[in-house]
Amino acid sequence: MTTLMDVAERAGVSKSTVSNVIRGTAMVAEETRLKVERAIAETGYHPNAIARSLKARSSSAIGIVVPDLTNPFYAQLAVGVERAASALGYAVLTANTECLPSTEEDAARAWLERRVDGVIIGGMSLASTLPKVLLDRDVPVVLASLGESDDPRLGVIDHDDAAAMEAIVEHLYGLGHRRLAFVSDHLREHAGERRYLGFKKALKKRRLVPIAIDDGATAVVAHNDMQAIATIDRLERRGLRVPDDVSVVGFDDVPLAAHNRIQLTTVRSDATEMSRRAVDLVVGAARESRHVSHRELLEVTLVVRSTTGRPPL
Amino acid sequence: MTTLMDVAERAGVSKSTVSNVIRGTAMVAEETRLKVERAIAETGYHPNAIARSLKARSSSAIGIVVPDLTNPFYAQLAVGVERAASALGYAVLTANTECLPSTEEDAARAWLERRVDGVIIGGMSLASTLPKVLLDRDVPVVLASLGESDDPRLGVIDHDDAAAMEAIVEHLYGLGHRRLAFVSDHLREHAGERRYLGFKKALKKRRLVPIAIDDGATAVVAHNDMQAIATIDRLERRGLRVPDDVSVVGFDDVPLAAHNRIQLTTVRSDATEMSRRAVDLVVGAARESRHVSHRELLEVTLVVRSTTGRPPL
DNA sequence: GCGAAAAATTGGAACGTTCCAATCAAAATC
DNA sequence: GATTTTGATTGGAACGTTCCAATTTTTCGC
Numbered sequence: 001m002t003t004l005m006d007v008a009e010r011a012g013v014s015k016s017t018v019s020n021v022i023r024g025t026a027m028v029a030e031e032t033r034l035k036v037e038r039a040i041a042e043t044g045y046h047p048n049a050i051a052r053s054l055k056a057r058s059s060s061a062i063g064i065v066v067p068d069l070t071n072p073f074y075a076q077l078a079v080g081v082e083r084a085a086s087a088l089g090y091a092v093l094t095a096n097t098e099c100l101p102s103t104e105e106d107a108a109r110a111w112l113e114r115r116v117d118g119v120i121i122g123g124m125s126l127a128s129t130l131p132k133v134l135l136d137r138d139v140p141v142v143l144a145s146l147g148e149s150d151d152p153r154l155g156v157i158d159h160d161d162a163a164a165m166e167a168i169v170e171h172l173y174g175l176g177h178r179r180l181a182f183v184s185d186h187l188r189e190h191a192g193e194r195r196y197l198g199f200k201k202a203l204k205k206r207r208l209v210p211i212a213i214d215d216g217a218t219a220v221v222a223h224n225d226m227q228a229i230a231t232i233d234r235l236e237r238r239g240l241r242v243p244d245d246v247s248v249v250g251f252d253d254v255p256l257a258a259h260n261r262i263q264l265t266t267v268r269s270d271a272t273e274m275s276r277r278a279v280d281l282v283v284g285a286a287r288e289s290r291h292v293s294h295r296e297l298l299e300v301t302l303v304v305r306s307t308t309g310r311p312p313l
Numbered sequence: 314m315t316t317l318m319d320v321a322e323r324a325g326v327s328k329s330t331v332s333n334v335i336r337g338t339a340m341v342a343e344e345t346r347l348k349v350e351r352a353i354a355e356t357g358y359h360p361n362a363i364a365r366s367l368k369a370r371s372s373s374a375i376g377i378v379v380p381d382l383t384n385p386f387y388a389q390l391a392v393g394v395e396r397a398a399s400a401l402g403y404a405v406l407t408a409n410t411e412c413l414p415s416t417e418e419d420a421a422r423a424w425l426e427r428r429v430d431g432v433i434i435g436g437m438s439l440a441s442t443l444p445k446v447l448l449d450r451d452v453p454v455v456l457a458s459l460g461e462s463d464d465p466r467l468g469v470i471d472h473d474d475a476a477a478m479e480a481i482v483e484h485l486y487g488l489g490h491r492r493l494a495f496v497s498d499h500l501r502e503h504a505g506e507r508r509y510l511g512f513k514k515a516l517k518k519r520r521l522v523p524i525a526i527d528d529g530a531t532a533v534v535a536h537n538d539m540q541a542i543a544t545i546d547r548l549e550r551r552g553l554r555v556p557d558d559v560s561v562v563g564f565d566d567v568p569l570a571a572h573n574r575i576q577l578t579t580v581r582s583d584a585t586e587m588s589r590r591a592v593d594l595v596v597g598a599a600r601e602s603r604h605v606s607h608r609e610l611l612e613v614t615l616v617v618r619s620t621t622g623r624p625p626l
Numbered sequence: 627g628c629g630a631a632a633a634a635t636t637g638g639a640a641c642g643t644t645c646c647a648a649t650c651a652a653a654a655t656c
Numbered sequence: 657g658a659t660t661t662t663g664a665t666t667g668g669a670a671c672g673t674t675c676c677a678a679t680t681t682t683t684c685g686c
């Protein structure tokens with residue numbers, strides 16, 4: 001690999017000058033700039049980001065943790081993060097944790113060693129120590145689509161789950177449903193908790209309580225689209241028709257939800273916008289070496305398709 | 314951030330000794346080991362991977378490029394790569410290129426600067442320069458699910474597309490189909506080309522040629538499942554029934570393909586196995602600083618579900 | 627208890643940058 | 657023409673590791 005020194009020698013200048021040319025940081029005569037640029041082109045030199053990072057004490061990398069990349073919502077989140085980050089010159093390290101505490105710890109350790117400048121958490125286990133571990137070592141953290149947190153050092157960017165759940169329940173209640181169930185991915189998962197709370201609250205307002213799905217529910221609200229789609233699958237294999245026997249509602253509006261054979265009633269959220277904001281927050285904090293401590297709710301709209309209808313008589 | 318030196322001072326030994334304790338590389342007395350370990354625990358020290366990388370001239374990171382993370386097949390590939398890599402102590406940098414040459418170039422530049430130890434390519438643009446650019450700088454590269462290549466420095470791990478296409482065509486031909494079409498994602502994409510070749514060959518064997526989908530095809534073979542599912546959507550919105558009017562076949566067997574409302578006939582491939590092998594190859598090559606130059610075909614099986622049937626009379 | 631061998635520990639030189647203070651050259655001021 | 661100002665360029669000291677040769681300490685055979 002060619003180094004700054006190689007380029008300097010070839011161009012007949014000092015390493016400092018080459019560094020100045022590359023980073024456009026100091027004054028350098030037009031003539032020498034040309035010489036150096038030629039030398040760079042000839043040697044095919046690429047600055048060594050590792051050496052730069054060591055000196056700068058900043059890796060220009062951020063981490064993102066998702067529970068399941070296979071879920072298009074998280075995939076979109078990851079894609080958005082990657083795009084926004086690389087536009088700012090940051091690399092992205094992904095951890096697919098499946099909400100396993102041990103995997104989360106592995107990721108934390110690896111990232112701490114690699115000195116990531118910040119972390120975006122898209123999902124985590126129930127009583128995860130991940131945020132605390134990172135924050136305690138002054139790594140800025142933002143929670144994306146994970147609901148509130150009591151740690152003021154944490155950045156939070158989320159959907160307006162309460163409003164969304166109210167809209168969903170209103171829709172179902174209006175159709176005549178009174179026996180509503182909620183399904184959530186893993187009990188161990190952190191997300192969904194807040195949505196469940198919103199769901200319960202919206203029910204309570206109408207003097208209802210959640211029931212179990214096997215308890216004769218006429219409508220089930222899933223905490224995300226993939227879960228909703230899996231629920232449809234399960235119901236139909238049991239011989240129940242959706243929406244004739246039971247209505248199903250999702251959350252996220254993944255592209256698939258609009259598919260002709262699915263047509264899922266769901267809540268639209270903008271993963272791309274969310275990831276853009278999350279990256280801005282975390283990179284901003286990293287650059288000023290402070291914590292994020294900013295919270296924000298994204299608007300959300302109900303999309304009624306064909307998995308919801310009147311309950312059976 | 315605490316450094317090796319901080320730990321050394323606290324434990325009252327030299328930095329070399331601390332280094333030896335951490336890496337278990339040289340002999341160190343039990344007593345001092347304990348002292349050092351205590352100091353590490355007290356300071357919450359994490360070795361600085363950046364400094365280590367600089368010295369070792371190896372980043373312990375690999376890159377993976379996928380055209381679209383939102384496609385569950387690539388998501389599975391990415392997840393598999395991440396898991397296998399982190400088990401070996403490697404970090405993974407992901408690039409979602411959408412098969413855009415400019416994005417590919419950006420990724421190449423960023424990765425070259427970050428000195429990735431190897432790259433796994435899961436998809437790329439048609440005449441991509443990515444492999445050459447990387448190989449010329451001695452970065453080992455393996456193509457995953459991308460078909461052959463004429464560059465002997467390239468590692469290749471792929472499905473047995475020819476066998477798969479033969480099986481698909483045999484299945485459709487046996488059902489009575491004679492007017493078959495092939496749909497591929499973007500024309501600009503590299504993948505699918507080989508599958509199309511296999512498709513054509515299997516047709517030719519039966520004295521048939523591919524026709525356009527709008528030309529009254531009774532069966533369409535898609536180059537992957539997501540494309541197949543999108544095709545079903547398009548057909549049904551046009552008022553055609555699947556499989557009564559037209560049969561559809563996919564490729565990959567993403568989890569969704571088994572869904573009750575989809576039940577896609579497809580070819581099962583093992584993204585996880587593929588990513589495991591790809592990581593082994595690329596890491597092995599990196600460790601011995603050589604190119605990969607190994608090619609391997611993974612077996613593949615036809616899964617007949619409910620999107621294929623007899624052609625209309 | 628002596629010398630040699632083995633075990634344990636150490637300082638310093640890399641790795642490839644950036645950044646600062648210092649130097650050098652050229653232009654401008656009086 | 658001596659002096660200041662400005663513009664260009666430079667060497668050396670970090671950044672936090674690893675690795676090697678060298679040194680110090682311990683152990684052991686006799």
